[in-house]
């Protein structure tokens with residue numbers, strides 16, 4: 448059985464604002480699922496409907512097979528952590544975590560035991576007697592996670608919980624959260640607009656775009672098998688380079704042609720491209736799939752705009768047919784005085800329908 452299921456879920460706010468448009472989603476027990484998408488795509492609305500903080504306009508939410516649409520938030524067994532993690536400043540870490548347990552009338556010994564257990568999982572055992580103001584941002588966030596874990600929720604909802612932390616701390620908290628999830632095994636839905644955070648945390652990623660789901664898959668599936676231009680663009684940094692080409696056929700062989708190059712297309716794509724001959728399509732090259740070449744083997748030259756050294760590799764920013772192209776290269780030598788570079792494809796690319804922006808092959 449699925450742990451959580453959303454069926455045809457729809458949210459229309461007042462004044463006819465369609466925030467969520469008939470989404471279907473199934474989440475397995477113990478899964479770490481990440482909702483990823485740009486600001487305003489409906490991530491928070493989805494979480495709030497699951498938590499019971501927002502009415503559902505249409506559709507159903509099932510937790511462990513049970514329809515919960517009409518259940519109060521506290522009857523759903525869900526714990527939610529928000530962007531502003533709001534732990535209580537006037538209470539020690541211990542009391543912050545113990546608060547909800549006291550309300551539940553748990554025995555003193557059981558409270559002690561539970562607080563110790565979740566504090567250990569969250570690596571804050573040493574700070575139980577401190578007040579929040581005596582903790583760093585990352586430690587405070589761990590307290591918020593511990594507090595949410597203490598009530599032993601069936602489902603954890605985290606809405607951009609790391610976005611108040613500085614860049615370095617975000618990355619280390621990511622690792623901590625993943626470790627905590629491994630230890631607790633709690634089914635988790637995590638919201639972010641940061642693709643790199645999503646990639647590193649998720650068992651599966653749900654990519655959302657204006658109230659709908661674009662694609663669901665493991666981080667690798669989403670990256671290597673992007674189904675739409677939106678996904679290819681949103682996932683990966685630098686993002687996918689899109690190049691307009693026309694599909695042409697010469698002696699039964701297909702080519703992608705524009706003013707800069709003519710690239711022979713692998714015959715295995717012939718069937719899928721059958722209806723596209725003499726039509727415009729969009730090629731998507733991930734930045735690591737365009738590589739520096741010799742002059743003899745090159746597909747095209749780019750005008751080099753600048754080179755961003757990253758230590759282990761460089762990002763070369765160039766121009767092709769007056770559009771920006773970004774290439775990731777192992778080349779780390781000084782390229783300050785280089786004006787143009789010969790480039791070839793390593794044979795890996797996406798081809799998109801220009802109208803629907805869906806992937807053809």
Ligand SMILES: Nc1ncnc2c1ncn2[C@@H]1O[C@H](COP(=O)(O)OP(=O)(O)O)[C@@H](O)[C@H]1O
Nearest residue numbers: 460461464466485486487488489490491492493
């Ligand atoms: N309380 C509200 N009333 C009206 N519109 C809202 C309300 N909350 C969110 N929206 C709108 O719903 C859409 C989705 O918002 P939200 O779920 O907050 O997106 P995200 O969390 O992905 O940034 C946006 O267009 C937003 O302006």
Ligand SMILES: [Mg+2]
Nearest residue numbers: 490491492606
């Ligand atoms: Mg939001």
